[in-house]
Amino acid sequence: MTLSLLFQHIVNALSLGSLYALIAIGYTMVYGILRLINFAHGDVFMLGAYVAFYGITLVSLPWWAALLVAIVFTALFGIGLERVAYRPLRDSPRISIMISAIGASFLLESLGVLIFGGRPKGMPVPEVLSNVIHFGPVSMIVISLIIPLFTFALLAVLLWIVHKTKTGMAMRAVATDIEAARLMAVDVNKIVSFTFGVGSLLAAFGGIMWSFKYPQLNPLMGVMPGLKCFIAAVIGGIGSIGGAVLGGFLLGIIEIMTVAFLPTLSGYRDAFAFILLIVVLLVKPTGLLGKRQAEKV
């Protein structure tokens, strides 16, 4: 393997890892606050990509405007989803709310088939993003470079919100103890909505970038990335934003590198993540960066 090819694999791994990280953050924030696996998160990712697609093709918006519209729309959608499907069940057993999440996921997928059509659609990729640039012997598509850059920028903003603002402090309070946070006059519902909004926004951004990089849309496109990113969040330590990013990058790198160096195993590509998940759960259930929680009796 030549050095330039290796370098190309690294860039690919980083951009896939960034996308995984973006989606994993949504899982980890929601789980941190509600202890809920938001099964519909992957489908929110799909929705973001489709809204951008229709923004570009139907309304013929410039791509960046379509991107903005899509992430705002999807963020609002995420907030609405929590209202309708999860809020009524907040005090129910965790299994009930999870079943509701599974239902929501299937609902979005089948609505996707119904409204967008089951046939895959080609995403019109703006030329700025699909250009190939050369660094000496190494050549790569602009989008593969842009994705990690944007991811780090968004991550910096997010960490600033969580650690430096009052809303962020309230988020951390709710994640630690909902009841105590409520007693400290934190508006729990508002914080949960905000969390869902931010998570969905990141998922939408991830979805749109994903469809610029792999320009094909279908209503089930969110299922596998969704599952894998949840796994990434668990590997990193669910509830921890840094952990989600670490897990996302780890997963992206492992996936690309295994396919690149051991092509005979590429058929098992989708199984890697699950095997990794089970190993992590058995060896260190709190994940790499997670905190151990005492069991309440």
Added chain:
Amino acid sequence: MNAIRQKKTIALSRRRLYSVIAVVAFIALAFIADRFFDAFTLRVFNLCAIYIVLALSLNLLNGFTGLFSLGHAGFMAVGAYVSALLTMSAQLKEMNYFLVPIVPWLHHVSIPFLPALIVAGLASALVGFLIGAPVLRLRDDYLAIATLGFGEIIRVLITNAQAITNGAQGLKGLPRFSTTFAVWAVAGLVILFMVLLMRSSYGRAMKAVRDDELAAEAMGINVFRVKVTSFTVSSFLAGVGGALLGHMITTIDPKMFTFTLTFNILLIVVLGGIGSISGSVISAVVVTVLMEALRFLDEPMNLVVFKTQGMPGLRMVVFSILLMVMIIYRQRGLMGNAEFSWDTLQGLFVKKGRKGGDHV
């Protein structure tokens, strides 16, 4: 005193009589169905039996032991493939494996249906045991996601083990063993087994684990062993259900055993009532019939006044909304965790206040 006792005995024998009549009537119905129903209706009728088996198998975990498992499709796949490979003739296998020849040790295996069905269940139970032993240390949603993961891994393995399972091409022309008699006999046995299991000390231990693990442990129940037993038995039943399904549809491939299949079974269990045997049975029948009856939603319609295009996906929209509405507004499902009894049925028709004081 004596009069009350006598009244009780009469009530008991009356309920027994009802049950016997119901069973006989059902067997008669099965015979009529087998004789006179058209192929499509009969197929739906028999599908109900298979879904009863599958729903009970998932309910054993979710409802009675409190283990939320999402890997059921994987166990069904194991059962379906094992049974298919054991019963297909050598000739049939040659026709199927045109890309990569089948491994020699499987080529000439061909055994009758009943032993194949049992082996399919056992193979699935073995897989369940091997997976359960490590995974059951996890709780709640972690368990759910780990079992979901194993379900997917099983599917990926089947897709890639070309020389054994024929990979993505799947297997075609499975012998049509799932007759009306076979599927309903299995369903009846499984219902009976579940009722007896839940009345036994094993069943009570499972419910104790579900209700409060710590308390159960304090009572001297080996929680881990109960969980593994429940998981293994449930895998056995799922394997048998999968095998029956394979021999009914007569074509199996890895795409059939995705998470959607688990979703359908979960829907049945939730609608029927998590932790109710009779709820699962009733709901299995209702959902199976609905799934087939609502198939028209996905296809083009010609209503005299206007024509609609087919709307693929609408059926699943209906079912996902049904699941969500049910879990949000009526978490107990149809039956809660109560069981059907003739008294409650009678209570529905006869005016209350009659003081039918024969609670059992």
